[in-house]
Amino acid sequence: MTEHLPAAPGPDSLIQRWAERHGIDTAQRLAQAEDLADAIAHAVTPDNTIDTYAKSWRVWERFCTSQGFPLTEGSRGALVAFVAWMLREGQQDGTGYSAATVKTHLAAATVGIRQRGHHVSKDAVAEARDALDGLAVKLLKAGERRGRGKAVAADINGLRLIARSCPPDLAGLRDKALILAGFNFASRASEPAGLLVGDVSLHPRGMVVSVLTGKTRYSVREAKIPFAQDPEVCPVRAWTAYREQLVTQHGQRWAEPKQPAFVGINRWGHVTGGMVPDSVTRAVKRISARAQVPIVWTGHSLRAGLATEGRKKGKDAVSISRQGGWAPNSREMLGYMRAADEWDDNAAAGLT
Known part of the structure; x- marks a missing residue:
């Protein structure tokens, strides 16, 4: 009779691998340590960073809904399309975001996907960033300047x-x-x-x-x-x-x-x-x-x-x-x- 691992927080596949390597009791302790790590990470993350993650995730949700994409697939194509969509029409009023804001939402949405237990490759993120840089240059050449720009420095x-x-x-x-x-x-x-x-x-x-x-x-x-x-x-x-x-x-x-x-x-x-x-x-x-x-x-x-x-x-x-x-x-x-x-x-x- 196969003994089943009791329910524990965290990705099931990771806990199952721990159980196979170290036994069920050790796997449970490791899962509890994951819980502790998550709690500490949440406690030391500034409120404004948490707010940014939440806002960016809502932008990602709107994008996925508009495109019929699953929320948990941060593939190369999906991330590049996300960048293009944000620059083109990502805001609630249908206008595009500034390149700086797109960069922030891309990074935060990537974190959100990973936090939900799904893989996003570094290469996919890098390609999306490269696409953002190229598209931002095209906007500048076309005479479009978005965002407030850098703050003037006090002197x-x-x-x-x-x-x-x-x-x-x-x-x-x-x-x-x-x-x-x-x-x-x-x-x-x-x-x-x-x-x-x-x-x-x-x-x-x-x-x-x-x-x-x-x-x-x-x-x-x-x-x-x-x-x-x-x-x-x-x-x-x-x-x-x-x-x-x-x-x-x-x-x-x-x-x-x-x-x-x-x-x-x-x-x-x-x-x-x-x-x-x-x-x-x-x-x-x-x-x-x-x-x-x-x-x-x-x-x-x-x-x-x-x-x-x-x-x-x-x-x-x-x-x-x-x-x-x-x-x-x-x-x-x-x-x-x-x-x-x-x-x-x-x-x-x-x-x-």
């Missing part, structure tokens, strides 16, 4: 304009601290929104910002921000002035470590609670527009600015990546650095 001149344009009231002090501090630790919009008072500490040489809500293991960091030589754009002085004014006007409870570091302030000067990522993004746009910087900044401009301005000052990739929470060889970070090099280390510069 030192812009910081000075902003510092001068912020009014001396609490909201203005908050705006100034948000921009100057955010620039100096290359913040994403989600990072100032996630900071608590206890995450920011003063130091004889400046201040330390403990970023605990980063997207990756690299972006969870302690960023050291020194006093600036120019008091007008000093993030430490701006932070101190803002926090002192907040406590003076609204009470000592706002100095408690568990309170939000950056608070929302309505038009009547009332504190509305902690800022959220969307409000940080809107604030950066509003503050830069008020200062009349040449090109209005977006929520990602502070992050781009630290890498770009740091490179102009001769900082290397290691120090920039550590401060901004990039992986050491991050393509995003290197792209910002190249943006500085294209002008400062240009073969055509100074020839005439």
